[in-house]
Amino acid sequence: MGAPTQAIRDLSGILPILVLWGVALVILLGAPLLRRGPGSRLAAPLGGAGALGALLVLLRGSSDGFGDTLFAGAALTDTLYSSGAFVLLLGGFLSVLVAQTYLRSRDLEKPEYYAIMLLSLSGALLMMQANDLIVLFLGLELMSFGLYVLAGFARTDAKSDEAALKYFLLGALASALMLYGIMLTYGVAASTELSNVQSAVARGALKEPMGIAAALLLVIGLCFKIAAVPFHQWSPDVYEGAPTSATAFLATTAKIGAIVAFLRVCDTIAGGYHTWLPAIRAIAILSMIVGNLIAIAQTNVKRMLAYSGVAHAGYLLVAVACMGFRLMGTKGTQASILAMTGAVFYLLAYALALIGAFGVLAYLSSRDKDAQTLNDLRGLASSQPAVGYAMVLFMLSLAGIPATAGFIGKWQVFYAVLTGGDVALAVTMALTSAMGVYYYLRVVWYIVFEESAAPKPSPTGHGVEARPRAMTGVGAAITICCIATIGLGILPAAISSFLTVVR
Amino acid sequence: MTAHLGTIAFVSLTALTILPAIMVVSTRNLVHAGFWMLPCLIGVAGFYALLEAHFFVVVQILIYIGAILVLIMFALMLTRDVMDPKERQTNAMGVWAGVICGLGLLASAHMLFRHPWVGVTSHPGDAHAQTVALGKALVTRYALPFEAASVLLLAALIAAIVIAKSMRPPAASVGCDGEVSGG
Amino acid sequence: MIGLPYYLVVGSILFGIGAFGTVTRRNAIAVLLSVELMLNAANLNFLAFWRFLTPAAMEPHLFVLIGLTVAAAEAAIGLAIVLNVYREYGTVNLDQIAELRG
Numbered sequence: 101m102g103a104p105t106q107a108i109r110d111l112s113g114i115l116p117i118l119v120l121w122g123v124a125l126v127i128l129l130g131a132p133l134l135r136r137g138p139g140s141r142l143a144a145p146l147g148g149a150g151a152l153g154a155l156l157v158l159l160r161g162s163s164d165g166f167g168d169t170l171f172a173g174a175a176l177t178d179t180l181y182s183s184g185a186f187v188l189l190l191g192g193f194l195s196v197l198v199a200q201t202y203l204r205s206r207d208l209e210k211p212e213y214y215a216i217m218l219l220s221l222s223g224a225l226l227m228m229q230a231n232d233l234i235v236l237f238l239g240l241e242l243m244s245f246g247l248y249v250l251a252g253f254a255r256t257d258a259k260s261d262e263a264a265l266k267y268f269l270l271g272a273l274a275s276a277l278m279l280y281g282i283m284l285t286y287g288v289a290a291s292t293e294l295s296n297v298q299s300a301v302a303r304g305a306l307k308e309p310m311g312i313a314a315a316l317l318l319v320i321g322l323c324f325k326i327a328a329v330p331f332h333q334w335s336p337d338v339y340e341g342a343p344t345s346a347t348a349f350l351a352t353t354a355k356i357g358a359i360v361a362f363l364r365v366c367d368t369i370a371g372g373y374h375t376w377l378p379a380i381r382a383i384a385i386l387s388m389i390v391g392n393l394i395a396i397a398q399t400n401v402k403r404m405l406a407y408s409g410v411a412h413a414g415y416l417l418v419a420v421a422c423m424g425f426r427l428m429g430t431k432g433t434q435a436s437i438l439a440m441t442g443a444v445f446y447l448l449a450y451a452l453a454l455i456g457a458f459g460v461l462a463y464l465s466s467r468d469k470d471a472q473t474l475n476d477l478r479g480l481a482s483s484q485p486a487v488g489y490a491m492v493l494f495m496l497s498l499a500g501i502p503a504t505a506g507f508i509g510k511w512q513v514f515y516a517v518l519t520g521g522d523v524a525l526a527v528t529m530a531l532t533s534a535m536g537v538y539y540y541l542r543v544v545w546y547i548v549f550e551e552s553a554a555p556k557p558s559p560t561g562h563g564v565e566a567r568p569r570a571m572t573g574v575g576a577a578i579t580i581c582c583i584a585t586i587g588l589g590i591l592p593a594a595i596s597s598f599l600t601v602v603r
Numbered sequence: 604m605t606a607h608l609g610t611i612a613f614v615s616l617t618a619l620t621i622l623p624a625i626m627v628v629s630t631r632n633l634v635h636a637g638f639w640m641l642p643c644l645i646g647v648a649g650f651y652a653l654l655e656a657h658f659f660v661v662v663q664i665l666i667y668i669g670a671i672l673v674l675i676m677f678a679l680m681l682t683r684d685v686m687d688p689k690e691r692q693t694n695a696m697g698v699w700a701g702v703i704c705g706l707g708l709l710a711s712a713h714m715l716f717r718h719p720w721v722g723v724t725s726h727p728g729d730a731h732a733q734t735v736a737l738g739k740a741l742v743t744r745y746a747l748p749f750e751a752a753s754v755l756l757l758a759a760l761i762a763a764i765v766i767a768k769s770m771r772p773p774a775a776s777v778g779c780d781g782e783v784s785g786g
Numbered sequence: 787m788i789g790l791p792y793y794l795v796v797g798s799i800l801f802g803i804g805a806f807g808t809v810t811r812r813n814a815i816a817v818l819l820s821v822e823l824m825l826n827a828a829n830l831n832f833l834a835f836w837r838f839l840t841p842a843a844m845e846p847h848l849f850v851l852i853g854l855t856v857a858a859a860e861a862a863i864g865l866a867i868v869l870n871v872y873r874e875y876g877t878v879n880l881d882q883i884a885e886l887r888g
Contacts, residue, residue, distance in 0.1 A: 114747070121754060128761060171747040212765045219758045226751055234849050238751045241856050242758060245863055249762040252867055258874040259885050264766070264867045269817050269880075272860055273808050276824035279853060280801060283828045287794075287835050291845065309714040337886040613788045617796050624800055628807030628820055636816055647800075647826050650793065654837040659829075659850055666854050671822065671861045678815050678865040682878045693810040694881060704806040711798040715791045720838070722790060727841040737851075740844040748848060752855045759859030767866035 113170040113177045114229065115161060116154040116185060120222040123150030127215040134211035144200035144573065147214025151193040151221065158185050159598070169231055173293050176231040183444045183599045184228045184360035191352040191451040192221045194580060198455060199345035200573030202462035206470070208254055208343060217349060220246025224357030228364075233282045233292040233318075236361055240278070240325065243357050244271050250346035251338055263341025270334045274324035281317025284310055294368045306372025315369060315376050319383075322365070325358035326413040327406075329386040336398075339406035340472070344465060347402060348458035351409055352451040359416050359447060363440055366423035370436070373424035380421045381525060387414030388532040396539045400473050404539060405457060408498060411536055412450055418525050419443035419513045425520040435520030440601040442512030448599065449505035449588065453497040456581030460491040463574045477543065479552030488547045490578050497585045499540035500533050505588035612653060620646030629693075634683060637676045644668050657730035658737065793834035801827035814868045814878045818861065825857045 111118065127146050133139040134146070161177075169176045196214060203209035223242025230236035248271060252264025286292050288311045289300035297305075305311040320331065327335035339347050369376065391411030398404035422439030425432030464471035464480075464487070471477075480488035497506035510533060517526045588595060623643040630636050648663040727733060741749045800823055807820030829850045836846035872878050 110747075172744045174745065174747040210765070212761060216758065216762060216765070219754065219761075222754070223758075232748075234845075234852060235748050235751070238748055238755060238852060238856075241859070242751065242755045245755065245758050245762055245859065248863060248867065249766055252766055252870065255766065255870055256874070261867070261871045261874050262883050262885055265814060265871050265880075265883065266886075268864055268867050269808075269814065272818070272821045272864065273824075275856070275860075276804070276808075276821050276828070279825060279828045279856075280831075282849070283831050283835070286832065286846065286849070287839070290840055290843075292849075308718065310718055313711070313714070341886050609788055613792065620796065621799055621803070624803045624823055627823065628803055628811065628816075633813055633816055636819060640819060640822070643823070644826070647830055650796070650830055651833055653788075654793070654833050656833045656837070656847070656850075658847070659833065662851075662854060666858060667822075667826070671858055674861050674865055675815060675819060675822075678868060681869065682815065682872050694812050697810045700806050700809040704802040707805075708799060708802040711802075712795045715794045715798070718791070720790050722838045723841065725841055727837065733847070736844060737847045740848065741851075744844070745848050748852060752852055755859055756855060759862045763862040763866040766863070766870050 109168070110170045112161065113168065114175060114226075116158045116189065117222045117225050117229075119154040119157050120150055120218045120225070123147075123153065124215040124218040124222070127211050127218070131211045131215075140209065140211075143209065143211035143214055144196060146211075147217060148193055148196040148200075150214070150218045151189050151196055154221070154225075155186070155189040155193065158182060158189065170229075173295070174232050174235050175226070175229045177229065179601045179603075180360060180364060180440055180444070181228050183441075183601055184356060184447070185225055186598050187444060187448045187451060188221065188224055188228070188353065188356045190448070191356060191455060192217065192349070194451075194455045194459075194577045195345065195349035195352070197573035197577035197580075198348050198459045198462050202343065202345040202465060202574065204572075205462075205466050206254070206343065207467060213250065213253060216246045216249055220250070220349075220353060224353050227357045228360040230361065230364075231294050233285060233294070233297070233365075236365075237275070237278060237282055239357070240321075240361070241275060243353065244275070244325070247271075247346075247350040247354060250350060251342035253346055254343045257341075257343075259341040260343060261341075263338045266334050266341075267338045270324065274321045274331070277317050277324075278321030281314050281321060284314035284317065288314060294364070298368045298371070301369050301371040304372075306369060306375040311372070312375050315372070316379065318365060319376060319379060322358050322362045323383060323413075325354050326362070326416065327354075327410050328383050328413040328417060329390045329410060330383075332387070332391070332410045332413075335409060336403045336406040339409070340400060340402045344402070344458050344462045344470070344472075348455045348462070351405070351454055351458075355409070355413065355416070356447050356451065359420070359443060362417075362420050363423060363443060366420050367426065367436065367440075370423055370426040373427070377421060377424035380417055380424070381522075384414045384417035384421055384525065385528050387411060387417060388528055389414075392532045392535045392539075395536070398539070399475075401457075401461060401477065401543065402472050404543075405454065408536065408539070409454075411532065412446075412498075414532070415510065415513060415529060416443055416446060418517050418529055419446065421522070421525060422516050422520050425522070428520075432520055435516050437601060437603060438516035438519055439513065441599065442509065442516045444599050444601060445505075445512055445588075445592070446509030448595075449497060449509040449585070452581045452584050452588075453494040453504075453506055456494040456578055456585065457491060457498070459574050459578045459581065460487055460494070463487055463578065474543065474546045477546050478550045479547070481548045483552050487578070490582050492544050492547055493582055493585055495540040495543045497589070499537045501537075503586070503589045505585045505592070508589060508592045609653070612649075616646050616649040616653065619643075619649065633679050634676075637672070637679045640672055640675070641668065644672065655727055656733070658734045790834055790838040793838075794831055797827045797831035797834065800824075800830065812879050812881055814871070814880055814883075815865070817880070818864045818868070822857060822861070825853055825860075829853045 134143040227239030248268045254260035288305045324331045395407035419439040426436040497504035500506045500510040623639040626639040651659045804823030832846045
């Protein structure tokens, strides 16, 4: 309660969410007009405008009023939120671009797709802004519901339905575990507001079995969402079965939202690091090793990117583990702040490369062919050089080769964990990254050095150059991802004013 | 005397909740599993009454039984033809899952009884006061979660329609076109 | 008067039964039923905490309301997905729904 100014402050703090809700409602209400006829061209631009509008509102708001709690402590705005939201909304916008072309070429486009996307983004924003575990839970659910549906959006494709079912059932189990964890947290701290949880931890709540159980259940729930080993079984099936545009969206959105929430939660319970740090370190090491090992055996690019996503979840968990160093002297505090900034930059680089890579797959897909396997990429550099070399760039960025954004992100996290003094994690990270280079370079090999197996498409056939959609959404998305990946790889400072987390 | 009544109520509610719950996860006939859910949910509502959370007794019965369970029963009956009640309905992990869940339960019971609870003896307000307070809290202090929950319901509504709506002409309804595959 | 731990133990038994069902059931809808058991367990424990630890606080009520909302929404989405799978595969048996294998 309070003066009207308080209400205005609260609402302006969640303005990006309100913009997303508003545009989603407009799309839903206008759906009959947007479904067919001339109106159908407007659905994707509206969706893009929603994501971009929220991004602009966020950037305008970031000049004033930071570090506030809103809605009587339910939410907050800080630099971790604003930088994470920047990455999230940028990824959302690029995913709309990819979806516009892909859905059209596969005859799947419906205005509801974009509305659900925006609602899902708003859930992820709420999750990053949450200052209360129950709000975090609500945001997580809102985000996940959208993702389940987008995974199953190709309703007549059995694989897509199966992906949705698997994602949903494991997601429902994870959210039940998480709700139970939140309940136990309430039992220990008599509140779920993060500041109260923090003081309960300072009183030694994480030394009691109930506090430990609560922390572990929360960690498991979040690990499900970022697909860390051993909670990753859903991800290859979902990545493969979901429509490519939905895969791009769910892979980035879920990871950005859950990692930022993860950073915040672990930062809150840093006082009890004895309890959760070993678990996070074990999960991180397992994810890095298992993800990279299994990815080597994949011939389906979407599945390979799923396992590589497991490995990336491991690298990001290294940053999460750094939150545990916060109370270990000045070096540790420095490491935890470096890790936050590093993780957000990593997420940006990952989102750009991943959306770009799925964008290339979407670009190569047509009504009767869904490009997914290494064979579909064979000889791409000679048949369609622009797309081929873009894919090469994205693979190099995912592998963390210098002069790409992926390298900077990986370096920042690596530097943070070294500052924290955790040599074991740093060494695992370096070794497994080297291991990962192998399968990314295999994709590059297929694109650049293999001869195209299929007969050369005739100029009048379904060669992409002949397709008018070369200049549509997905082309723009690939171009933006390319420029940003190289630009941030050479000049990472260009964006640091948005992405630096301060405390 | 009232203490005895409370104990009797607690024990019988425990039986009313736990035994049907075991049937829900173990019976081979899935429609029966759905029906076993009913006493279980009523038992939980009874616990709410025992805990003096009167509002939630009503909510539990209206929403859980009146909406969620009915929905699930519909789905179970629509897909009934494919699940043979004579067939085993659990997968190969049954024994291990049972052992792990059992051990987890023992550990949690041990932990819960050992925990030094600092309880308070004061009683919550009566049903009317509780409901008024909750209503006020939802539009003031908890406005954000409340609004987010309503958007969540909206998203679920849209999502369910998008996924389940029949794409063929109205004649093709759920359950009679199982053999049609993607095309 | 029955103390707090007894309620919590009933809740955790319910949770354990639900977790068991979620892992072992082969029918997708039965898995959903088991998840509902787990959510009920969390709600029951929330209200037990409220009654015995913080009878003046409003938070647990809010949480239970949100838990119910999530359960209802989850049931709606889950059943839509399950019915769609049934349309494509002609079954809701999770062991037979396995087109995606690496």
